[in-house]
Amino acid sequence: MNKLPKSFAASVSLGLLSLFFVPLVGNAQEESDTSPALENSTSQYPADSAEAWLMKLSSAVKSLNYSISLVVLKPGVDSQPYLWRHAIDDNGVELEQLNLLNGPGREVVRIGNKVSYFEPNVPPYSLQSNTINGPFPSELLYDPEQLFDSYEFVLVGRSRVSGRSAQQIRVISKDKSRFGLNLWLDQESGLILKMNMVNLEGQLLEQIQVTGIHVSEKPDPFFARIEQAMLPDILVLRNQVDNPPRWKITNLPVGMHIIKQDIHRLPMTGDVVDYILLSDGLVDVSIYLQPLPSASASQDLIGRHESNTILTRQIGDVSVTVVGKVPAVTADAILKSIQVVQ
Numbered sequence: 001m002n003k004l005p006k007s008f009a010a011s012v013s014l015g016l017l018s019l020f021f022v023p024l025v026g027n028a029q030e031e032s033d034t035s036p037a038l039e040n041s042t043s044q045y046p047a048d049s050a051e052a053w054l055m056k057l058s059s060a061v062k063s064l065n066y067s068i069s070l071v072v073l074k075p076g077v078d079s080q081p082y083l084w085r086h087a088i089d090d091n092g093v094e095l096e097q098l099n100l101l102n103g104p105g106r107e108v109v110r111i112g113n114k115v116s117y118f119e120p121n122v123p124p125y126s127l128q129s130n131t132i133n134g135p136f137p138s139e140l141l142y143d144p145e146q147l148f149d150s151y152e153f154v155l156v157g158r159s160r161v162s163g164r165s166a167q168q169i170r171v172i173s174k175d176k177s178r179f180g181l182n183l184w185l186d187q188e189s190g191l192i193l194k195m196n197m198v199n200l201e202g203q204l205l206e207q208i209q210v211t212g213i214h215v216s217e218k219p220d221p222f223f224a225r226i227e228q229a230m231l232p233d234i235l236v237l238r239n240q241v242d243n244p245p246r247w248k249i250t251n252l253p254v255g256m257h258i259i260k261q262d263i264h265r266l267p268m269t270g271d272v273v274d275y276i277l278l279s280d281g282l283v284d285v286s287i288y289l290q291p292l293p294s295a296s297a298s299q300d301l302i303g304r305h306e307s308n309t310i311l312t313r314q315i316g317d318v319s320v321t322v323v324g325k326v327p328a329v330t331a332d333a334i335l336k337s338i339q340v341v342q
Contacts, residue, residue, distance in 0.1 A: 050153035050169050054144040056190035061141045063088065065219050066191060069212040072135045074306045075205070078102070082135065087219030095223045098132050108132050109226065116231045124232040135208050136192060139281030146281045150174060150255025159184065161193040162210050171282075177253040177330045178283055179205060189215050197307060200327055206307040244341070246274060247289060251337035253330060256280040264288065278324075278334070285324030285334065292317050302328060311335060 045052040060066075065087045072080040083099040096110040104120035116126040131138050139146050147153075156168040161184045171181035180202075184194040191213060197206040245261050252258075256278050264275035266288070274289040292314065301312040305323075311331040312321040320338060322331040 048155070050155045051144075051148065053155070053167055053169060053185055053190070054140075054153060057140075057185055057192060058142060058144055060190035061086070061192075062094065064189060064191070065216045066189070067214045067216075067220050068191070068210055070135070070208055070210045073207045073209065075304075077306055080135075081211075084134070085220050085222060087223050089219060089223070094130075095219065095226075096132055097222065098134050108134075109231065111226070111228055111231070114231065114234060126232045126234045128234050136195060137282045141192075143281070147255070150253075150280050151282065156182075158187065161186075162213060164188070164193060164213070166193050173253065175254040176200070177333075178280070178326050181282075186213065189213075191215070197325065205325075246341055247276060248339050248341050249276070249278075249287075249334060249337050250339060251333050252278065253280065253326075253334075256283075256285070283325050285322060285326060285331070287334070287338070288321040288323070289338075290319045290321075292319050316340075 045055060066085070068084045070082050070084065072082065074080075079102075081101040083097070083101060085095075085097040087095045089095055093112045094110065096108075098108045100106040106120070107118040109116045109118075110129070110132050113128055113130050114126055115129045115132055116124065118124050131142055150173060152172045152174055154170045154172065156170050159166055159168055165187035166184040167187055169183045169185065171183065173180070179200070180198045182194075182196040182198065183192060185191065186193050193210045193213070195208045196204055199205055245258075247261070249258065257280070258276060259279050260275070260277035262275055264273050265271070266273060271290060276287040276289075278285040278287070299312075300314075301310075303310050307325050308323055309326055309328050309331045310321065310323050311328065312319060313335055314320070315335075315338060320335055322335050324331065326334075
């Protein structure tokens with residue numbers, strides 16, 4: 001197959017930027033006692049199980065005051081350093097900040113269920129949500145139990161990451177249709193210290209490395225400086241017309257579902273396409289379907305952009321592109337099972 005043209009890969013990847021974005025945190029390093037609440041959250045699973053460790057991670061992410069600095073490493077892209085802060089105020093409200101430290105910057109601030117975005121060349125805006133999306137998958141951080149039916153979580157052993165004792169966990173899709181993950185969780189707090197994405201041969205595709213972690217009794221002073229009245233109002237999105245789906249997919253990986261179907265306009269090209277978003281809570285896959293002009297034909301194309309597989313093929317008179325952090329064979333199986341709704 002021919003490689004995918006760079007212009008198309010760039011156009012699609014820009015459209016997916018918000019889908020592959022997750023939270024992060026600050027610097028320094030300080031040991032702290034594990035909260036009893038963290039221990040209670042794992043009681044339904046054996047203490048020496050991977051599931052118990054993931055529940056400890058989820059509880060720590062939502063209940064501790066912490067500041068984490070980390071770096072995201074992807075092929076063909078400069079390293080991306082982030083600052084991620086989280087706190088609980090005196091009223092029990094969650095406070096969170098995610099800040100991209102290189103380039104023009106990108107900052108996200110969450111107060112309870114209000115998430116405010118500050119980005120270059122875009123007016124500030126807020127959305128209603130209980131989480132910030134960032135480099136780490138949200139389901140992994142906030143609701144790992146949703147992943148237990150689709151993935152196996154295996155305790156590997158202990159090691160040392162960023163100067164701290166860590167428990168390693170291997171994540172394997174049960175039907176072997178998705179890439180694997182290796183996680184390292186802080187032995188003391190349960191917070192995540194490192195995440196590697198590997199292909200089916202075990203080769204490294206992407207890495208998130210925590211370089212500094214600070215867990216404290218009180219919230220970071222940064223949150224006291226936030227003037228909540230100055231944050232942008234929550235954006236009221238227009239109601240989408242609830243049109244019946246025009247496409248169905250008959251072969252999905254275990255645990256993956258269609259979570260969105262609508263009409264998209266691609267950045268850069270401005271082309272209008274049918275759009276389907278698939279997710280299993282850990283991995284997102286985007287599908288773009290575009291009618292071809294009469295008497296024209298598209299060529300099978302496959303390529304990679306960063307850690308994403310990009311596969312394009314013609315189905316009848318429609319050009320279909322599948323984009324996601326999945327093996328090419330999985331993208332191909334999904335694409336072949338797309339059918340018109342009769």
